[in-house]
Amino acid sequence: MDLTYPFFILSTTVALLYLYSKWKFSYWKIRNVHHLEPIFLYGNLKETSGKIIHLSEKMSRLYKEVKAKGGAYGGFYSYWTPDFVPVNLNLIKGILHKDFTHFRNHKSYVNVEKDPLSGHLFNLRDDKWKSLRSKLTPTFTSGKMKMMFQTIVDCTTGLENILKESITINDAVNIKDILSRFTIDVIGSVAFGIEINSLKNPNSDFVKYGKATFTNSFSKRIKLMIFAVFPRCITNFIKLVPQEVESFYINLVKDTVNYREKNNVYRKDFMHLLIQLKNIGTVTDDAEGLSVQQITNEDLGLTVNEMAAQAFVFYLAGFETSATTMTFALLELSQNSDVQDKLREEINSVLKKHDNKITYEAINEMEYLEKVVSETLRKHPPISLLPRVCNKDYEIENSDLVIKSGTSVIIPIISIQRDPEYYPDPEKFDPERFSKENISSRPAFTYMPFGEGPRTCIGLRFGILQTKVGLCSVLKNCRVSLNKKTIVPIEYDFGSVLTVKGGVWLNLEYLN
Numbered sequence: 273m274d275l276t277y278p279f280f281i282l283s284t285t286v287a288l289l290y291l292y293s294k295w296k297f298s299y300w301k302i303r304n305v306h307h308l309e310p311i312f313l314y315g316n317l318k319e320t321s322g323k324i325i326h327l328s329e330k331m332s333r334l335y336k337e338v339k340a341k342g343g344a345y346g347g348f349y350s351y352w353t354p355d356f357v358p359v360n361l362n363l364i365k366g367i368l369h370k371d372f373t374h375f376r377n378h379k380s381y382v383n384v385e386k387d388p389l390s391g392h393l394f395n396l397r398d399d400k401w402k403s404l405r406s407k408l409t410p411t412f413t414s415g416k417m418k419m420m421f422q423t424i425v426d427c428t429t430g431l432e433n434i435l436k437e438s439i440t441i442n443d444a445v446n447i448k449d450i451l452s453r454f455t456i457d458v459i460g461s462v463a464f465g466i467e468i469n470s471l472k473n474p475n476s477d478f479v480k481y482g483k484a485t486f487t488n489s490f491s492k493r494i495k496l497m498i499f500a501v502f503p504r505c506i507t508n509f510i511k512l513v514p515q516e517v518e519s520f521y522i523n524l525v526k527d528t529v530n531y532r533e534k535n536n537v538y539r540k541d542f543m544h545l546l547i548q549l550k551n552i553g554t555v556t557d558d559a560e561g562l563s564v565q566q567i568t569n570e571d572l573g574l575t576v577n578e579m580a581a582q583a584f585v586f587y588l589a590g591f592e593t594s595a596t597t598m599t600f601a602l603l604e605l606s607q608n609s610d611v612q613d614k615l616r617e618e619i620n621s622v623l624k625k626h627d628n629k630i631t632y633e634a635i636n637e638m639e640y641l642e643k644v645v646s647e648t649l650r651k652h653p654p655i656s657l658l659p660r661v662c663n664k665d666y667e668i669e670n671s672d673l674v675i676k677s678g679t680s681v682i683i684p685i686i687s688i689q690r691d692p693e694y695y696p697d698p699e700k701f702d703p704e705r706f707s708k709e710n711i712s713s714r715p716a717f718t719y720m721p722f723g724e725g726p727r728t729c730i731g732l733r734f735g736i737l738q739t740k741v742g743l744c745s746v747l748k749n750c751r752v753s754l755n756k757k758t759i760v761p762i763e764y765d766f767g768s769v770l771t772v773k774g775g776v777w778l779n780l781e782y783l784n
């Protein structure tokens with residue numbers, strides 16, 4: 273067989289790919305921007321794709337190099353996509369806050385027609401995002417958090433039972449697994465209005481389909497890679513949310529809405545607030561808005577699909593981030609027994625004043641708990657890099673570089689929060705960094721675990737609240753220490769939310 277022709281095609285394709293790659297990878301060089309040396313096809317993602325190091329570590333390398341040169345920004349390549357990485361705090365302030373109109377959107381996939389569940393707050397862009405954000409903001413006020421507080425506390429009964437059970441059965445407890453089941457129960461209850469009971473039944477459909485969304489199958493990875501390279505044209509051809517996942521969550525929301533409207537059921541949760549938005553276009557502190565849609569102007573209300581997408585993002589954005597925060601807090605406490613003892617003392621003495629009950633007021637009285645949670649989020653921000661896209665050309669002050677519309681921007685939160693200039697001895701877990709005096713002595717934009725500016729995390733209050741309640745519930749009952757199954761020093765595993773390679777395994781000693 274004559275192989276000349278296929279060989280010619282193959283070698284021409286490889287040569288063209290090489291030339292295209294070289295051209296793509298000249299982007300930062302041409303603009304004289306310091307960057308990490310890209311590798312054919314991968315750009316700067318070779319080690320992260322091979323699960324050798326976490327993306328945030330690779331980004332921290334760039335951050336340190338740029339700072340060492342006294343630069344304000346650097347360049348990165350996610351495959352062929354050039355990412356702009358700001359390092360200077362004033363520049364970051366401009367991007368996230370002052371000049372927000374140039375950087376309003378996240379770098380994420382949205383396709384409301386093909387993937388209705390993708391039409392949620394995190395993904396939506398421009399005016400659609402703005403309109404939805406202003407509708408949803410009133411559902412996250414401190415008043416609304418107080419209203420839902422008891423639902424969070426109710427889920428601690430299951431948490432305490434499962435901890436007791438685990439202690440008797442296992443010598444080492446996979447703490448992230450248990451805490452994730454706790455936060456799934458909480459979010460299932462407040463966002464979807466149903467009892468998931470994943471603490472008792474970890475294999476429920478709700479959990480199974482949620483996991484399917486997080487799992488990056490080979491085909492999903494390919495789709496994401498294509499989306500990273502051709503973000504604009506590909507959205508019309510790709511469906512990322514599997515059909516069974518979509519049907520499950522949309523039907524769940526439809527059934528709940530129908531049931532509540534038919535039977536006039538009022539429950540103090542996000543689902544009720546979303547029903548109010550659908551029916552009356554506003555949220556109130558009572559049962560109002562349960563009877564079927566009273567507003568006719570579609571722009572004011574929400575459709576059932578839109579409700580499902582928001583409940584879905586509260587689940588996706590809310591359960592793992594909070595479970596991760598609690599896990600890292602317990603990991604640190606297991607290695608810093610003085611901090612653990614001090615925190616338990618505070619928890620016990622405050623609870624004593626509140627009839628030994630975890631109340632909203634008790635949680636807000638716990639100042640040291642606040643510091644421990646803040647220090648955990650500094651050292652291990654679950655979302656370690658903040659993605660944005662420039663939507664209007666942006667001239668950088670004191671520089672001749674213009675960030676072009678369409679350029680991806682990555683804010684290296686974790687590198688800033690581990691920068692010894694702002695946090696001396698950054699590896700040390702020291703909650704006193706968050707005393708009032710220390711906070712006020714640090715420059716702005718040096719602590720951003722929830723992002724910053726108008727697009728900051730909408731669920732911040734809820735995330736902190738469920739993290740504090742979970743920690744309170746564990747620590748009032750148990751002393752934690754590190755089990756030898758935990759690999760230390762820890763390494764971050766591959767994934768969009770920070771996790772620990774090999775898991776966090778703790779010994780739990782029951783105190784009561």
Ligand code: HEM
Nearest residue numbers: 393394586589590593594655722723724727728729731735
């Ligand atoms: C400790 C827990 C949490 C952490 C660390 C966290 C972190 C973040 C971060 C970094 C962002 C991006 C912000 C930006 O671009 O500036 C974000 C956005 C978001 N988070 Fe959270 N989050 C947490 C809990 C929650 C919870 C409990 C919910 C919902 C109940 C939630 C819902 C959202 C939503 C909907 C967005 C998108 C906001 C928008 O684009 O307007 N998060 N979160």
